[in-house]
Amino acid sequence: MRIKYSFLLALFLLLIPFSALIFGQDGAAASGETESADSLALTLPAPVTNLKAINTPNDHGHSFTVTWDISADDGGGLKNVLFYRVMRSDNPDSSFKQRGENKLPRGASTYQDNGSKRKESDDFSADFTDFYYRIDAITIDSNVFSSSGIYGPVQSKGEWYNTGRTPVLVAVIIFLILTMIFVALAKKGADLYIRPLAGIEAVDDAIGRATEMGKPILYILGLGGADQIATIASFTILSRVAKQVAEYQTKLIVPCYDPIVMTVAQDIVKSSFMDAGRVDDYKEESVYFVTQSQFAYVAAVNGTMLRELPATNMYMGKFYAESLILAETGALAGSIQISGTDEIAQIPFFVVACDYTLIGEELYAASAYLGKEPILLGSLKGQDMAKAAIIVLMIIGVVTANIGGETLENFRELFKVIN
Template sequence: MKKIFVFCVLLFLFGSSVWASSNVPLTAQDHPDDDGSAIDLSWKYEGELPFSIWIERSKDGKDFELISKIAPAKTYITDGKNIKPGNQYYYRLKFVDAQSNIMASTDIVKAKSEAQWFNSRRTPLLVMVIILSAAILYFILSARKGKHLFIRKIAGLDTIEEAVGRATELGKPLLFVPGIMDLDNIQTLAGLNILSHLAKKVAKYDSTLYVPVSKSMVLSTAKEIVKEAYLKVGRPDAFDSDSVFYLTDDQFGYVAGVDGIIVREKPAATFYLGAFYAESLILAETGFESGAIQIAGTAMPSQIPFFVAACDYTLIGEELFAASAYLSDQPNQLGCLKGQDVGKALILITIFVGIILDIFGVNIITNFLQMK
């Protein structure tokens, strides 16, 4: 009887220890909306707070390796360490104390990582792209059919003609700075679009234009643009290939070079159109000191204040992108701008409707935008 009692006690202790070590429920599932490179783990641990949680992983369910030690309060983790899409992985968790003694553990669970074709979290983005694209296409087609698309005046752009005329009268050159970023920056592209318009005016008035650049790709593109502008106004012979030149990739080296050009060549007008950083004020201030008409445009929020302070006209943010459409008067660009305006109107409507719904406790629009 005594032996049976001792056996029962031992059996109970062993059983309870086994139960304690595997009583934590663990779930593992493929991380949604990804390329199959992550698996989500979540668990519900209700015992005494451990010192750490060890996460172990195996490819065959037998040989486990410790992949991470995480904070004890966590209840979920996304494992993205060397997960290959289409593979099955086994997991188990160990809850350990400060001496690395196992307080509890989970059963072994498995999950297969899979890549998804569609990221459902980006549905709002898809909706927006479809609406924007449809609006832009509609207005481009309308413009091509001859429909007049009104674009309001953008202050500063009409000054381009005046600046070129002034430069011609004074016999001074014009300076165009396309910023310090490469062609992979949309602001540089917008600046180069305006350069095309400016170069045509320069070619027409037989003035001189300097375009110092800081990136090789911008050099090639700017050269092509200026050359084409001269070609379009029927003066290809007047194009000077040295008027578009490379200085250096270095930000402040470039500034030093451009500053030198401003103080020595004394341009009648300077154009700073593109992406700018800390060099904006140095350039604009030097141009201001030289007495040039200054027209600037950038979408860098931190640099616009400096241009506003030191330049005669500043294209703020989207005005820089709109400027090329305004100047070109081409159906494609005008249609683009109109389509974007439709997008802005829809954004405003969405915001107002969203606010009204929010006041009544309905968060449907916010939840959709954040894809909760």
């Protein structure tokens, strides 16, 4: 091990100069364009025309969308319009105030006037209240400007359905139906094939190996909280692993990063032991909290790996920069390692340092594989059907892309989601 490290040290020294690249990556500052103001005379410019203000659609209210046609002297004519100012008042005759902190640059012809929804805020903009708008076209001297006519009254309001999100709703419904159909088929007893996954098959062997060697199994739920679906997927895998561990009477160690995750994991392991009829063998301290600091957690788990020498390390869930530190330490300690994460940036490290890696979606499929319950397999089938549908859509998309023009635009439009 030490000889290898001296090799690595040499390798690393060779790599140091790489760092210069990272330090030296300051982007060149973009050079700004400046234009002389000589040609801009201080005569009154033409006002903007065609001013309109509407309640902003698909939002929570308190917002207007204002549109206008730019002044004839903006870019053309006298060319003396430099800014626009959006003015608003609750009275058509007086007390117009500028909206937004900054004036808009010339050429602007639209403004979304978002007020605050909090009553205590100075910027609070009440719904169902009349407002009037005016646009000022301003020259280089902010006292020289022309105002447009007044538009109003308009009222803002919140909507109960966001039409911009219909594609997502359609996707949700399609997915729901697919899942329901295949779960129902599975319940009826349809024979559902699933292809073997090396990482999953290795789980059984790994537990067996640990039992033979009399060494523990280390299960890491990752750094994600219970609010990550990857963590929930990991919970389901833990429950299957714990059940087998209980049957074989192997020792299980689950150090946790998140206290809520720890609480859930304790429940899971305990009930898995109950299912296996070995509730007396369950030890609450096998699932414990370490600390909620990324590298302190890593330091502690690394120590555990070298002191307890687990036969198998399983990393399932959300992982960040610590993935490689954990997986390499485990590999050097000689443990069999199975990993699974949906964090794309970390998958390469797991692939290199672990014996088996569940890549992305495979992590989510794992619980169905381990459980082999028909309804879970049914939903896996539904997932595959959704994938097939996406492939079909992609092929149609590629064809429309070659046709180009409106066909493509229309087809792309189907996938547009307003966030």
